[in-house]
Amino acid sequence: MSAEAEFIAALRALATSPAARGLADDAAVLEVGGRRLVLTHDVLAEGVHFLPDDPPGDVAWKLLAVNLSDLAAKGATPLGVLLGYPLGDESWDRAFVEGLGAALAAFGVPLLGGDTVAAPRVLGLTAIGESGGPVPSRGGARPGDALWVSGTIGDSGAGLRALTGGLPGDDFLVARYRRPAPRLEAGRRLAPLVSAMMDVSDGLLIDASRLAEASGVAVAIDLAHLPLSLPCRRAAGDDVPARLAAASAGDDYELLFTAPPERADEVTEIGATLALPLTRIGFCRPGKGLSLTANGEPVPLPARLGWQHGEGA
């Protein structure tokens, strides 16, 4: 076991409250006064989750969005956020707070509090949400359930490659990397239908394998069904290696969920209402682990399924 895996395991041993969901879910769920509070805290570090050259306003947006994405995956409505902010460069800080204001307004989320400190640029944010209904976990998928994903996959990874010189520049892809859109409304509408739901933050493949493990099922994904955007296909290609790259790139902040096959029409209806593609990309069966196919042919799992803990989440 790596030192990082050991650390996480040691933390898990401390997280004995049922509200912690064994630290295996995107968020904690706390019952208060008959309501369900959904709580998450994600950290962004410079050089890990964002580039030193990224516009500060976009970093603010992303910090908020990645946390709200966890609430989205639990179908929760955001109540507010707490910010931990390391003060440093004056003009960066000023642009950050402007961007934060824009992002808070865009999502209609109040800033409730937090703390500032003169320190290296490691940003922490806690988001607090509320749900009046069931709060899906990663662990509820059953054999026979269909596996779905929202939006398109791989745009953000292609955007990062565009910024770092690995692909030609593309505004759409860069915006997907810098300003992800948490699927709050979709999460709220899907929560009562799904058997399991999480957000895709570390890469579709690694997140799907976590869902499989938490649910005690095997998950099969057909790469041919992976929803790829036109800019992504244009920049990075559309063959099996390109699809594997998209599925292990991370930073998508789309929803990954399972539902019994008979709920397919309701799922599709929600996607149509929100003008958000919801795509069936695989299914669950008895067993464990993740397997891939492309047009019926088996595809071996890549060595790296996505971002691992400690690389950042």
Added chain:
Amino acid sequence: MSAEAEFIAALRALATSPAARGLADDAAVLEVGGRRLVLTHDVLAEGVHFLPDDPPGDVAWKLLAVNLSDLAAKGATPLGVLLGYPLGDESWDRAFVEGLGAALAAFGVPLLGGDTVAAPRVLGLTAIGESGGPVPSRGGARPGDALWVSGTIGDSGAGLRALTGGLPGDDFLVARYRRPAPRLEAGRRLAPLVSAMMDVSDGLLIDASRLAEASGVAVAIDLAHLPLSLPCRRAAGDDVPARLAAASAGDDYELLFTAPPERADEVTEIGATLALPLTRIGFCRPGKGLSLTANGEPVPLPARLGWQHGEGA
């Protein structure tokens, strides 16, 4: 206005929700299902809030304690915490998680979730508490109210000076610096009685001046009444300069509160029940600002009242 003060002012402009209390209080207060949730997020940075040589278990303790201290000041019972943790040195991390376990157990608080990232050592923690009764703010003090403080003041500052060579070593003082004790039970019992309450984290003088400002009153403190521990007096002396140093040192995590004079017996009774000194150190009157006396003689305010925002809190 300094760049830091400007940043805080810009954040305040964003924090328009009543739950945010204008970012002027120790914690946010959110009404959920007829209950009051109390939320705080404090950050500790190496070299700012703790020394690189401090034992990691003590840093874990302190991270938890400074956040719980904010809940204590609002009379809230902790429901759980979320941790943002920068992974770095394997043996440091292992000792940290052990110490965190001990601290969580000592305060009976569950770890609910959080995030880990490979990054410089800037620790963030969110504490979530609940209160069934009134949640005192900093802003409720009225002219005529007495000003009280719990425990003793200046121990932690003297402990830090002992660790950095400015004073002779002393285990009690170092422990007060490294392992502060949030006054949770006292906070719960005092919350229904007090007119205003906050914790002393940045220094008694600066925190008292914040309370005065938030309440729109003037606060007068008699330095002769300042409760100093025997080890603190032995190490740092007991004259007016020593008392000013104690009152501006910070990191006390004691409760500072005001109450009408007729509640004095009830306050004293709570102190006796908990075997925690609760000491009347001054009073509020119409006007604004902070004034000091020692045995009836006016004492000019020192240039530095405590830690300012951005130095850390």
